[in-house]
Amino acid sequence: MVSYLVKPAIEHQFRWFSKSYNSWASAIRNAASPYKALHLYTQMQRQGVPFDSFTILFTLKSCTHLENLTLVRHLHAHLLKLGFNSHVYVATSLLYAYVIGTFHDARLLFDEMPEKNTVTWNTMITGYSKAGNVEKARSLFETMPVRDLASWSAMIAGYINSGNWDQGLTLFREMMVNEPLKPDQVTLGSILSGCAHMGSLGLLVGKSIHGFTVKNGWELNVELGTVLIDMYAKCGFLKNACRIFVKMPEKNVLSWSAMICGLAQHGYGEEALSLFEEMKAAGIKPNEITFTGIFSACTRAGLVDEGKKYFKDMIEEYGLEPRIQHYGCMVDLLGKAGRLEEAYEVIKTMRLQPNVIVWSSLLAACKMHKKFELAEKVIEQVMQVVKPDNDGGVYTLISDLYVLNDKWDDAERVRKLMLNQNVKKVRGSSFIRNGAM
Template identity: 70%
Template sequence: MLVPLSHFLKSTKWQIPRKSYNTWVLAIKNASSPLKALQLYTHMHRQSIPFDTFSILFTLKSCTHFKNLTIIHHLHSHIIKLGFNTHVYVSTCLLHAYAVMSFDQACDLFDEMPQRNIVTWNTMITGYSRSGSINKARSLFEAMPVRDAASWSAMITCYINNGFRDQGLSFFREMMANENPKPDQVTVGSVLSGCAHMGSLGLLAGKSVHGFVVKNGWELNVDIGTLLVDMYAKCGFLKNAVWVFVLMQERNVSTWTALICGAAQHGFCQEVLSLFKMMQEAGVRPNEMTFTGILNACAREGLIEEGRKYFKMIKETGLEPRIQHYGCMVDMFGKAGLLEEAYEVIKEMEFEPNIVIWGSFLSACKMHNQFDIADRVIGQVLRDIKPENDGGIYSLVSDLYALNKKWDDAERVRNLVLNQNVRKARGSSCI
């Protein structure tokens, strides 16, 4: 049996004065938290204050933030009791709530809906996208009686977010060729993000998207501008990234960080430090990703003292170092042959070392033939990381044993990999 809504409201100690109906609806809309919206809704019910679609919609939207199916079930039951379940806007809002928490129940509701609008269909495509059901999303897209820009965006995002970026770009080209509907900012954002993750392979498509933005007279606002900077930077076209950056009237921390991380990724390490100095002079406060880009540049260039300085600056800025920052420091010390310092960084971490950090550390031990230091952690690495999860680490450990003529240990570890029939994992960086 479902727990009654009053269970969630036992902690309520404040009294709600009597108000007019319109004031109640406005109060639900402007509630400072989902809990207050639910409290207001419950009070309206107890006081027999009449509901309409607006009060139902505002409560549903607010309570979706709870991500609690019990609450949504109770609201659903109340909606049916009030007879609002046949209202397409209410049903669509309820569908969105289920899609966030239990997509199977969203599918059931979709099948039962007597009426659907374009938002209903788009919500389902997005839900299938999140669950990785690309073919079902495409079938639903094809079955739509009418499509808008959001429908195309949802389908393009579905392909891109599930790793089928070529198909996503092809879909975008088809959308541009149809000219109705035209791509909007959300569509362009999804495509540019996909191009950025394709590296140099996405450059041509990214340029065509940029051309579309210019041709249609779009303002180079902070959102579109930052996406273009990020795309060009990650594709290795730093000159174009800087050009867009300079043309932008407004820049935020994401804009600066996109350029810094892109420059670091392609080895423009001194430029990274210069950009960070300009960022500080502009009064823009860095975030965690900004420092990841800076530390990655220091690691690539072997700028040990600068790396120490910027790692210390993370806390001075009011942030806490993340695992990727520690990973950059391990990488930096490891490449420089400072294996003891790299090991100290690992010991000082508040996180459990991940595969990337262990791989970076052991690779450095192998590069500098420092088996004694590697031997301190090999036992922990083999306990924490299973061969089926990353055969590359096991192959690295086997190589370290072989380089130090520990043939039996090398064969033992190698057999663990072969028995699991695993492949070496792709190399990873600290970004």
């Protein structure tokens, strides 16, 4: 989300400059890769070519993509030596690189900057929000000398992304009422992304925002269409999501994936797989999110062999590295089908450390199919990763497994453990949370 909100503003700074930069800066700007840009930058040093703000800015912009903290610090040291530390655009671009890599260094740089512009403040607001300190972000927001639309968008997104949906909506209303600013796609995209978590209010807000875009003649482009599909699907209005999808003149992998995940979420597994085939026929290469939807669709439709095939295709045909949610979906798929040994084999051979959700999927399948021996084999491993504050349902599941297997002493031991650690079961929780782990 940092790049989503701040990167456009950073890029605007580059466009703000005149086109009179030298040939070295032009070569760095148009370099085929960050490594090529660095090579050119190094050549300038070796040949004693004077550096200007353009070469520094374009090098920083290119190398930020690498998220290499050592490299950013090296560039920082060099621009200090060259005397560019007081250049507000250079310093802001460096600040953005630090926000991406290490927020501690970003805070130090921000405090030392002799001059700050609005983009500088917005970058820090987003950085604090990303670091989980939304209160500090709001404090900066309140104290910054001048706010623009990006400032409001960054703060609203900070609230929404941290789950403070009510505060995000309140701030959005304040902007609409008290500021001479009209929301743009970034602002409304942040609100729409939180609508799925707000219940009936979220649907009302989402529909209002959709109406606002139609009334103001906004183009149903890829970005807007995708967030609307996602919002309607997660709010339970799949028909609206389908209408948006059909109307979109252009779609990318995120648009297709949002629709596939929406269909899978509502139990239309075969339809989701059919849409996936259409997506491939349209020449769109699937990504990790697409396959999360595919595996979810296979699980809901009970298509075990198809799920295994898609898992293999994901790795071998598309060269994608399975993430924890993909392994979790496969364990859930195999477990619900009663193929528990295969599910356990997935866990034992997965390249990532299994988390509590993966283990819980296996335990839930053991309970469903009364495979108590396998459950007992893994319970101790599960107990090493559960957290009393978050995983109360897992303790209850383990206790239930012991009871069903007539292991009353073990069940009582777990119950006492729950009492001693003040474990509380979260109502309405699920082991597979919309495919995201």
